[in-house]
Amino acid sequence: MTEQAALPAISTATPYYIAKSNVCVNSQKQSIGNGVFAGRKFGAGEEITAFKRPLVASLETERLSDTCANCYVWTEGSSTGTRLYVPEGTRVSKCAACQRFWYCSKACQKEAWNRGHKHECKMLTSMAGKQPPIPKAFLACMEVLIRRGHRLISDDDWEQLCRLPSHIEDFKQDGRCENIEMMAMGASRTFSHKDFDKDFIAAMYGRIISNALTLITPTLDPLGIMVDPTLCSVNHACNPNAYIMMDGPRVSLRTLRPIKKDKEIFISYIETTNPYHIRQEELQSRWFFTCRCAKCQKGTTLQEDMWKIPANPEFVVSAQDKQSMASSQEQTFKVYDKIQHLADPKVVIPVIEQALQICHESHFWPIHRQPYAALRDELILHLLAEGKYTDAWAQCAKRYKYILPKLYPVPFHPVRVVQAWQMTMLAAYLASTEYGVGVPGVQMGLIAMMLVKQVLDVAYLSHGPENAFTMSVKRKAEEMIGELKKCLGNADHEVMNRELEVQRDMLMEMGDWAKDGEALAALENFEMAEKAFSV
Ligand SMILES: [Zn+2]
Ligand SMILES: [Zn+2]
Ligand SMILES: [Zn+2]
Known part of the structure; x- marks a missing residue:
């Protein structure tokens, strides 16, 4: 705002x-x-x-050495081949002077140098290796000031930037202001520019912290911040x-x-x-604001706040029920926060599986209610990292059938597209293995092809036809169709379409393979309805 x-x-x-x-x-x-x-x-x-690019962006500390600081190509981090749009063999090497920023090519390094790095490289050299690492928002703030000091930011951009709220008063309230002012004090000594005094720098820093958007890859991996x-x-x-x-x-x-x-x-x-x-x-x-959007005006009456309760109209939700829903939600969010700090899949997977089982057995969690759904997303990533591909596949199929259409009703919602793409590449991988998913009649190759066509259709809308992601999906689709044609020879179209129908049904059936808890599965037969109320 x-x-x-x-x-x-x-x-x-x-x-x-x-x-x-x-x-x-x-x-x-x-x-x-x-x-x-x-x-x-x-x-x-x-x-x-x-x-062409945001005015300023700053990478996460962990992304500095594997991401180009100019074109933001992330060279690592893909375990499932979803990032086909990154050209094979892309590497980054660091600026020899400051050793802070890494670039994928001489051209990228030169572009960044002329955009302003030449004026900050020396200062960054003196800060090299400092612990704790300098916050990314502070680096973005310094870059903005240095570039403006050298007239490398236009008056229009500068005026518009300065019009964004700094929220300094809000930072004073929440206790973060002291740190902001301390950083600004240190920074003010490096500027001879008369306009950049301590207060001005503090305001700019606050502005960047409170207005930054997330810098992302086309597959929505967070890389840092941008303003x-x-x-x-x-x-x-x-x-x-x-x-x-x-x-x-x-x-x-x-x-x-x-x-x-x-x-x-x-x-x-x-x-x-x-x-x-x-x-x-x-x-x-x-x-620092209270949202009064059309959705928030409806408060806790919408899908996001729904719990499952018995469909019997005489059923009354007791105060005790409400309390257990509230505490279950709190616990589940705690688990979700906790696993963000755990990296080893061997440790994380059992923690998530247990949380999913608790949600499932409680009987009042709809499968798409957060963070029940977000825990499953994490589970899929960790299963893939562990090489448990068939387990990951069953979870993907469940998400595809029950969760994505509920959470993201717009078929080309970028999250839905990227998650469907993750599933497509997993299907393609399983098709290439000897056993596939190990179930007779399931043809993972056809399922992968069906999915890649679906993703391609929506990628034009979610990403646009020129986006590197869309083009990589298109290449993959052409490759898969080519392979299939080779296998089929002159196969009958009608036979082919019938087989695709069969596989589509198989895919939907596979959505029921993964169970979050077997113990109380029999109780599932009770008729449940979803109802929203505040807890
Ligand atoms: Zn680059
Ligand atoms: Zn440098
Ligand atoms: Zn809102």
Whole structure:
């Protein structure tokens, strides 16, 4: 959200414009901030606007040595081949002087050097090896100031950046201000620029911490943070009509749903599938606001807050039931937070499986309620890392059948597309092994082909036709179809289509293979209904 200020009139013929927001309002319903609006009508799955790169970005400390600091190609981290868009053999090597940033090519290094690294490299050299590592937001702040000091940021960008709120008063309230001011004090000594005093730097640092978006790969892996004055002006909603997509350094704003001309554009800053109170807590603590989006206005009455209860209309949810739901949710979120700090799949897998079993046996958790669903995502990643491919496959099939359509009803929602792609590549891998999934009649090759075609159809909308991800899916689809044609020779089309139907049914059946707990499975036969209420 940007602070209110006089803005130059922008023609609405442009794809978007910045104006007073309808959601950033004070208690008297007066607008207190700006938002980004559609300058024309957009369909679903369209690009609203794109930038060659964000104004500034900063990699996670762990990503520094395996990611290009210019084009953001992440060279490591793929275990399942979902990142086919990264050219084989891509390596990064470090800047010999500061030893902080790594680049995938001489061209990338040169580009970054001229964009401003030449003015900061020396300073970073003196900070090399410092422990604890310098926060990424602080590095982004320094880069912005250094580049502006050398007139490498345009007046327009600079003005728009400075209009973003710094939230210094909020940081004072939550106790983080002291640290911000200390960092700013240290930084102010390195600037001879008269405008960059301690308070100005503290405000800029606060602005970057509280407005940064996540820097991602096309498969949504988080790499760090980015700040762009336009994109950071897009407000949040828990039922957004748009989202940010990246392709290397290129960053675009795309529509999730059709947007009428002059309607405000929203993205989501958080995981919108979480229950109401979790969303509000996160938005309040990280972005300092209470969300009043259309979804939040419905409070705890929506799917995210549903529990399963017996369908019998006379069944009354007791205070005790509510209490056990609340504590179960708290426990499950605790497990979810805990596993974020555990790396060894051998340790993590049993922890997740136990949590899934508890959710399952409690009988009031719908399979798509968070973090029950998010725990399964983690389980899949760890099973893949452990090489337990058939187990991972059963979980993917369950997610594909029961969870993705519920959580992401828009078929080209980027999360849904990327998770379906993960499943596709797993199917392709299993098809290449001798036993597949070890069940007669299941033809993983055909299932993989069916999935790759589905992913390709939606990738045009989720990522756009030019995105490296879409092009890699297209190449894979062509390769698989070519192989299949070779195998089939002149096979009958009708026979082929019938076989595909059979495999589609098989895929749906496989969605029921994975069980979160066998013990009380018999109780499943009770008829349950989903009902929302606050706990
Ligand atoms: Zn590069
Ligand atoms: Zn350097
Ligand atoms: Zn909301």
